[in-house]
Structures are given as structure tokens and as C-alpha cells.
Amino acid sequence: xxxLLARDLAAxxxxxxxxxxxxxxxxxxxxxACEGEVRAFSALGLDAALAxxxxxxxxxxxxxxxxxxxxxxxxxRDLVTAYGSEIYAGWRPHNDSPVVAMTRRAGGIVAGKxxxxxxxxxxxxxxxxxxxxxxxxxGSSAGSAAAVAxxxxxxxxxxxxxxxxxxxxxxxxVTGYKPTYRLLPTLGMKTYSWHLDTIGLFGAxxxxxxxxxxxxxxxxxxxxxxxxxxxxxGIVRTGRADQAGADAxxxxxxxxxxxxxxxxxxxxxxxxxxxxxxxAAHGNLQDFEAALSFADELAYHRDRLSPLLREHLTAAEAIxxxxxxxxxxxxxxxxxxxxxxxxxxDALLTFSAPGPAPEGFATTxxxxxxxxxxxxxxxxxxxxxxxxxNGMPVGVQVVGRFxxxxxxxxxxxxxxxxxxx
Amino acid sequence: xxxLLARDLAAxxxxxxxxxxxxxxxxxxxxxACEGEVRAFSALGLDAALAxxxxxxxxxxxxxxxxxxxxxxxxxRDLVTAYGSEIYAGWRPHNDSPVVAMTRRAGGIVAGKxxxxxxxxxxxxxxxxxxxxxxxxxGSSAGSAAAVAxxxxxxxxxxxxxxxxxxxxxxxxVTGYKPTYRLLPTLGMKTYSWHLDTIGLFGAxxxxxxxxxxxxxxxxxxxxxxxxxxxxxGIVRTGRADQAGADAxxxxxxxxxxxxxxxxxxxxxxxxxxxxxxxAAHGNLQDFEAALSFADELAYHRDRLSPLLREHLTAAEAIxxxxxxxxxxxxxxxxxxxxxxxxxxDALLTFSAPGPAPEGFATTxxxxxxxxxxxxxxxxxxxxxxxxxNGMPVGVQVVGRFxxxxxxxxxxxxxxxxxxx
Numbered sequence: 001x002x003x004l005l006a007r008d009l010a011a012x013x014x015x016x017x018x019x020x021x022x023x024x025x026x027x028x029x030x031x032x033a034c035e036g037e038v039r040a041f042s043a044l045g046l047d048a049a050l051a052x053x054x055x056x057x058x059x060x061x062x063x064x065x066x067x068x069x070x071x072x073x074x075x076x077r078d079l080v081t082a083y084g085s086e087i088y089a090g091w092r093p094h095n096d097s098p099v100v101a102m103t104r105r106a107g108g109i110v111a112g113k114x115x116x117x118x119x120x121x122x123x124x125x126x127x128x129x130x131x132x133x134x135x136x137x138x139g140s141s142a143g144s145a146a147a148v149a150x151x152x153x154x155x156x157x158x159x160x161x162x163x164x165x166x167x168x169x170x171x172x173x174v175t176g177y178k179p180t181y182r183l184l185p186t187l188g189m190k191t192y193s194w195h196l197d198t199i200g201l202f203g204a205x206x207x208x209x210x211x212x213x214x215x216x217x218x219x220x221x222x223x224x225x226x227x228x229x230x231x232x233x234g235i236v237r238t239g240r241a242d243q244a245g246a247d248a249x250x251x252x253x254x255x256x257x258x259x260x261x262x263x264x265x266x267x268x269x270x271x272x273x274x275x276x277x278x279x280a281a282h283g284n285l286q287d288f289e290a291a292l293s294f295a296d297e298l299a300y301h302r303d304r305l306s307p308l309l310r311e312h313l314t315a316a317e318a319i320x321x322x323x324x325x326x327x328x329x330x331x332x333x334x335x336x337x338x339x340x341x342x343x344x345x346d347a348l349l350t351f352s353a354p355g356p357a358p359e360g361f362a363t364t365x366x367x368x369x370x371x372x373x374x375x376x377x378x379x380x381x382x383x384x385x386x387x388x389x390n391g392m393p394v395g396v397q398v399v400g401r402f403x404x405x406x407x408x409x410x411x412x413x414x415x416x417x418x419x420x421x
Numbered sequence: 422x423x424x425l426l427a428r429d430l431a432a433x434x435x436x437x438x439x440x441x442x443x444x445x446x447x448x449x450x451x452x453x454a455c456e457g458e459v460r461a462f463s464a465l466g467l468d469a470a471l472a473x474x475x476x477x478x479x480x481x482x483x484x485x486x487x488x489x490x491x492x493x494x495x496x497x498r499d500l501v502t503a504y505g506s507e508i509y510a511g512w513r514p515h516n517d518s519p520v521v522a523m524t525r526r527a528g529g530i531v532a533g534k535x536x537x538x539x540x541x542x543x544x545x546x547x548x549x550x551x552x553x554x555x556x557x558x559x560g561s562s563a564g565s566a567a568a569v570a571x572x573x574x575x576x577x578x579x580x581x582x583x584x585x586x587x588x589x590x591x592x593x594x595v596t597g598y599k600p601t602y603r604l605l606p607t608l609g610m611k612t613y614s615w616h617l618d619t620i621g622l623f624g625a626x627x628x629x630x631x632x633x634x635x636x637x638x639x640x641x642x643x644x645x646x647x648x649x650x651x652x653x654x655g656i657v658r659t660g661r662a663d664q665a666g667a668d669a670x671x672x673x674x675x676x677x678x679x680x681x682x683x684x685x686x687x688x689x690x691x692x693x694x695x696x697x698x699x700x701a702a703h704g705n706l707q708d709f710e711a712a713l714s715f716a717d718e719l720a721y722h723r724d725r726l727s728p729l730l731r732e733h734l735t736a737a738e739a740i741x742x743x744x745x746x747x748x749x750x751x752x753x754x755x756x757x758x759x760x761x762x763x764x765x766x767d768a769l770l771t772f773s774a775p776g777p778a779p780e781g782f783a784t785t786x787x788x789x790x791x792x793x794x795x796x797x798x799x800x801x802x803x804x805x806x807x808x809x810x811n812g813m814p815v816g817v818q819v820v821g822r823f824x825x826x827x828x829x830x831x832x833x834x835x836x837x838x839x840x841x842x
Binding site for chain 1: 640717
């Protein structure tokens with residue numbers, strides 16, 4: 001299964017070398033061949049997508065009629081939106097969420113809804129890792145990562161509150177990009193934590209997610225083949241480094257060496273105490289908000305939540321406003337300190353996950369190396385291309401300065417090209 | 422029409438001097454008597470409310486079974502939610518918005534949905550000002566302000582993106598309270614601008630909205646009869662002072678003198694340039710986000726928007742990301758400067774509106790003295806009790822420090838008691 005390269009496909013369409021319809025047929029064929037085993041989709045709209053792909057105006061639009069998968073935590077007006085929960089089985093929202101409307105406006109075609117774990121939390125989904133079907137694709141954006149990894153889609157939307165974009169991207173061996181907080185609006189997303197929820201993008205290469213964010217926002221983020229020039233890259237292992245396995249450490253060393261070999265200025269960086277402290281504050285901030293975000297479900301559908309989520313939210317209801325306020329102050333101090341830190345460094349390079357995808361489906365893996373960067377709101381990109389001893393993908397994570405997404409993407413593309421050429 | 426005093430009614434219920442049912446019957450009678458002329462409700466649920474009020478457990482709950490009105494910009498699971506737009510006529514959301522769920526959990530009973538202007542923007546609604554039916558109640562939380570002013574409800578929820586809580590409260594002569602940004606979650610609110618939208622509360626007196634915010638959040642904000650001790654109050658007329666009429670200036674002078682006479686330390690304060698600049702940034706920030714928030718309506722229902730809103734959003738679509746980003750930077754600089762300013766002052770006292778309610782219904786009035794404080798995210802309270810030359814209410818606005826809502830409420834209550842005893 002070869003990955004679909006969104007930016008190249010759009011260029012081919014614009015140059016007349018192929019058509020939106022031909023690409024959509026390729027997508028439909030790949031889905032026909034792989035979906036039975038991978039189970040990346042909660043709903044498919046291929047007939048409508050194939051029909052839409054005949055619109056001759058598409059070739060001139062930013063996304064050129066490319067197929068996009070939409071995580072089923074995001075509202076869509078034409079496809080059932082169930083947020084991975086039986087509570088919403090068959091639910092039809094009134095509207096497209098703004099990020100979906102922006103995607104359509106840019107000439108993207110929604111081919112289907114991709115599987116999310118229940119309300120984007122930790123209960124494993126039915127989706128399989130296309131790199132090895134016996135392994136987890138990660139979560140919560142399981143379907144989006146798996147569909148891109150299986151070559152069923154060139155692009156997909158996901159979301160991250162802890163590590164739900166970077167982790168599945170790392171496990172499935174694709175690019176996952178969590179933009180700066182609120183660069184993409186989270187309206188029409190089933191909220192878990194309003195200070196953390198962030199819309200993310202999946203594609204084959206770094207340049208593909210850069211192409212997509214530029215297309216849907218109109219911002220100057222389509223980096224193409226641009227690579228950061230001699231970037232200052234701080235290697236960050238964090239106070240939780242001992243929880244990263246040998247594969248993760250080896251990948252981080254390999255990525256750092258490769259980047260240095262291509263001209264990057266690479267050095268070890270110890271995280272300031274304010275940031276280590278903020279990592280521990282993520283949970284209280286997230287869960288206090290979750291207990292309010294799910295107030296209706298807790299009042300009327302508590303027994304229809306998975307035991308895992310029900311127990312988690314029940315505990316969350318006991319978090320006091322004082323604990324929450326202190327977590328927010330801790331996060332604010334850390335953001336200020338991180339801003340200072342980015343005066344000395346262009347990007348951070350750290351683990352995407354503790355290791356490769358877990359075998360089996362008991363867990364979607366850990367967000368331990370992601371939650372801090374979600375809390376900080378800064379851009380993060382999983383760079384794919386390295387592999388573990390068992391042959392499964394291992395990602396490394398490039399973290400950029402808040403609001404400096406173009407620089408983060410250019411550094412990530414530099415690291416990617418150093419790894420995979 | 423006498424106002425219903427929420428905090429006193431709850432105390433009477435707890436003391437056994439009255440019952441939730443008796444209060445709900447009083448509410449039903451007042452609605453029967455006034456609603457025909459005032460038109461404050463878009464949907465009523467009095468039969469269900471009367472039935473719920475029989476629950477014997479209510480007397481021990483924070484809100485003691487009091488009736489609450491919910492602005493129809495907030496989702497409710499049991500009452501139609503149309504956001505003031507024909508596009509959503511008859512729409513039934515899946516859930517209660519969290520703030521409604523929090524209100525019910527605290528023992529509040531939703532008696533009805535209150536009228537909002539179309540999507541909480543500027544198109545006047547059918548609601549009348551109960552203080553004089555020939556006058557506007559203001560907007561966009563027209564129904565919530567009018568229902569409390571008419572004595573039909575003790576408490577109501579509203580929202581403010583520009584001046585949609587403070588302005589109608591001032592025009593109708595009730596207390597309007599815009600808490601610190603995100604003290605109440607905006608999930609399940611039809612979003613206009615996610616950096617500005619703020620849930621607000623309406624009640625008779627300052628102590629009544631303080632009682633409600635404490636009840637639904639569990640925070641220590643129920644000030645009761647506590648008044649700020651010798652607060653330092655800066656009188657702020659802003660660079661737009663010439664757009665405030667004689668009634669507004671007279672009210673501000675009267676409130677300042679009365680506060681000083683009761684021991685407040687009152688002095689004139691000129692707003693730093695960073696804050697004057699931020700006032701002008703509100704529009705670009707709000708409207709760039711609105712064009713995305715309404716992406717679905719603009720794509721599928723543009724012709725079903727009022728001409729006023731359609732033209733506004735069509736212009737908003739032309740705002741570039743650069744202009745938006747600059748507006749956000751301007752707002753950030755102003756918030757930092759305002760934080761410094763609150764080292765020297767406990768609260769600001771300024772205009773709530775340029776004057777009393779406009780006669781007729783061509784306009785809901787101006788948010789010119791509100792939008793800056795919405796952008797800053799700090800708590801703001803309309804203090805009622807003063808009147809214009811024509812006998813209509815004129816409010817003054819107390820603005821507090823971000824996150825210091827208790828202090829802002831205690832200062833507002835000090836000013837209120839100085840005015841009305």
C-alpha cells in the first residue's frame with residue numbers, strides 16, 4: 001500500500017496529468033481493497049464523493065478535489081456523526097463544523113467519516129494498524145491515521161486533546177500535524193476540553209499537511225520543498241525520558257544525527273522546571289473541563305458511557321475550581337517560560353510516543369510525550385520514516401513556537417528529508 | 422411590576438417561608454400578565470416547570486428550584502432552539518448546553534427560552550422594553566433582560582460578544598453580569614466569535630447574579646450583603662466619551678459621587694493608549710471569526726440571513742488572516758497593560774451605554790462602551806438604579822480585573838447600595 005501524496009496529486013491535477021475524478025476512483029479502489037481489514041471509516045460517502053469529483057471547477061481550487069477524511073468527532077451535515085458513542089448513534093447534526101466547511105470551500109471532498117475512539121478518549125476502537133493488522137493504530141484519531149497510512153486517503157482531519165494526532169501518526173507511520181491552538185476553529189467538534197482540543201491534519205509527508213493547512217486557511221503555510229536553513233534544534237527528552245523505550249530513544253538519536261548531518265545546529269536541551277510542572281497540570285485542566293463538557297451525557301446517559309470513560313469522568317467531577325485554577329496558572333507560567341526558550345531555539349525535537357504501536361488492542365498507547373505540547377498550544381508535527389527493531393514505525397516529534405507554524409513545518413520537513421531523503 | 426429577588430426567594434424557600442412551587446406559580450402568573458405585551462420568550466415550558474417545582478429535594482439545592490430563563494442562543498434538549506433565525510426554526514438540539522446543565526444541576530428550573538436577536542447580532546427582535554413598551558429593550562439578550570425587568574423571572578442567562586448583556590440590562594433597569602471570559606463554558610452556544618462570546622447572567626440586584634454564579638459554578642462568589650471596603654475606583658470615560666449623552670455622563674457622575682460618599686476612593690482615570698487601540702481591534706477580531714463560525718450558513722443559507730447580517734458577514738469574509746492576527750496582538754498588548762493598571766485600582770466605573778433605551782425598534786442601541794471589556798475578557802456588571810431625564814433607566818458599568826469576579830461584584834454592590842441604598 002503506497003501513500004497518496006496530496007501536494008503532488010494536486011499539482012498533477014492542475015497540470016492536467018490527472019483529474020479529481022481519477023484520483024477519487026483510486027481512493028475508492030483503495031478503500032474497497034483495504035477497508036475490510038483496516039476498519040478506518042465509521043461512515044462512507046463515496047458515491048457522493050465520486051459525483052462531486054466531476055465538477056470541472058475543482059481543478060482550480062486549492063485542494064483540487066482531493067478526498068479528505070473527517071474524524072467522526074467533527075460535525076458533518078451529510079454524514080452521520082456519532083462521536084464514537086452509542087449515545088449518538090445515527091445522529092445528524094444541523095451543520096458542517098467550520099473546519100469541514102473550510103475544507104469543502106477549498107475544494108476538498110469529504111469521502112467519509114473516520115473512526116474516533118469514544119468521544120476521542122482512551123477506549124480502543126475497532127480500527128487496525130495498516131502497517132500490521134495485529135497492532136493498534138493508536139488513538140483517538142485512529143481512523144484518520146490508518147486511512148492515510150493504508151493509502152486510502154491523501155488527507156484527513158483529526159483532533160488532539162492529549163496526544164490524539166501525534167500518537168496515531170507515529171504508530172501508523174504518517175505525518176500528523178497539530179497546528180497552533182485555535183489556528184483551526186474547534187466549533188462543531190464534540191468538545192472534551194476547550195483549552196486543549198485542537199484540530200489536526202494527517203498526510204503522507206510534512207509538505208502535504210502544510211499544503212492542506214494553507215489551502216483551508218488561506219495562510220502562507222504551503223512550504224513545498226522549502227527546508228529550514230541551519231535551524232537551531234533543541235533535543236528534549238523531558239523528565240519522563242525513562243518512560244521512552246529503546247526504540248524511541250534510538251529514533252530520537254537517529255533523527256538528531258541526520259538533522260545535524262544536513263546542517264542543523266543540534267544540542268541537548270533540558271526543559272525548565274516550569275514546563276515539567278505544567279506537564280503534570282494537563283490532567284486536572286483537561287478533566288475539570290471534561291466534566292462540564294459532558295454534563296448532559298453525565299446527567300442523562302451515564303450508563304451508556306464505556307466503563308473506562310464513565311469512571312474517568314466521575315472522578316473528574318470531584319476536581320475543584322481551585323485545583324483547576326491552579327492548573328491554569330501553572331500552564332500560563334509555562335507558556336511564558338517556553339516563549340523565552342524559543343528565543344534561543346527554532347524548534348524542539350522530542351519523542352512522539354514511548355515506542356512503536358502496541359501489539360493487540362487493549363490500549364491505544366500513551367500521550368505522555370504529547371500532552372505538554374497540547375497544553376502549551378504550540379505547533380507539533382510527527383515526522384515519520386524511522387522504524388523500530390520489530391519493523392514497525394517510530395515517529396519523532398518536532399515542536400515549534402506558538403503561532404510560528406511555518407517555521408515548525410520547515411524544520412519538520414528538514415528533519416524528514418534528513419531521515420528519508 | 423416588581424422585580425423578583427432571587428437570593429431572597431431562595432432564602433425564603435430554604436427557611437420554609439415559601440416553596441419552589443409557589444414561586445413558580447408567581448412566575449407563571451407574571452408571565453401570563455406581561456408576556457403578551459413584552460414578548461420576552463421564544464418558547465415557554467411552564468407546565469413542565471410547574472411539575473418540576475414539586476420536587477421536594479429542590480429546597481436544599483443551591484438555586485432552590487427558582488425559575489431561570491435561557492437565551493435562545495443556548496442549546497436546550499427539551500425546548501426548541503432557533504438562535505433567533507428562521508434557518509433553525511423548530512430545531513431540537515441533542516443536548517443541553519453545559520451552562521444549562523449546570524443550572525439544572527444546581528436546582529434551577531428552565532421556565533422558557535428568552536428571545537435573542539438573530540444569531541445574537543444587531544437585527545432588532547420583537548421584544549419590548551417593559552419599562553416603556555414603546556422603547557427598545559436593547560440586544561442581543563433582549564428577552565432575558567426584559568423578562569427579569571418585567572418581574573416574569575428572577576434569573577436569566579444571556580450572552581455577550583460586544584455588549585449584549587450590559588446594554589439590555591442598562592436599558593431595562595436590571596443587573597447584568599458578564600463574568601470573566603470562560604468562567605462559564607460557551608459550549609452549546611451558537612458561536613459568533615470564540616475569542617469574545619461570553620455567557621452572562623441577569624438578575625434584579627448585584628447580589629442576585631452573584632448568588633447565581635456561585636450556585637452554578639460552586640465558586641465562592643455569593644457575596645450576599647458584602648460590599649467592597651473603601652475600593653479604589655477609577656472613573657473611565659474613554660476616548661469615545663463624546664458619544665455618551667448627557668444622561669450617561671450625569672449617571673456616571675452621580676454613581677461616582679454616591680460611591681465616594683460611602684467611602685470609595687474615586688478618581689478619574691485616562692485609559693492607556695494600548696486599551697484605546699484595542700477597542701478599535703474588536704471588530705476585525707469578532708468578524709473574522711464570525712465569517713468562519715457561520716461558514717455553513719453562508720454556504721447553504723446565505724439568502725435566509727437578514728440583510729443586515731448577510732451584508733455584515735459578507736464583508737467579514739474579506740478580512741485577511743494578517744488583519745486578524747494584528748487584532749489579536751493588539752488585544753494581547755492591551756490585556757497586559759490592563760493587568761498592570763489593576764495594580765493601582767480595584768475596579769473601573771464607566772458608561773454602560775451612550776444613554777437610555779432608544780425609542781422605537783429601528784436599533785438595539787450601541788455596544789461602543791462594552792466591546793473593549795468583552796475583548797479584555799474581564800468581569801463587567803451593569804449597576805441599575807439611576808434614571809434619565811425621560812424617566813427611563815440609565816446604567817453604569819463596573820469593570821473588574823480578569824479572574825477577580827468576586828471583587829468586581831463587591832465593588833458593583835457597593836456602587837449599587839450607594840445609588841439605591
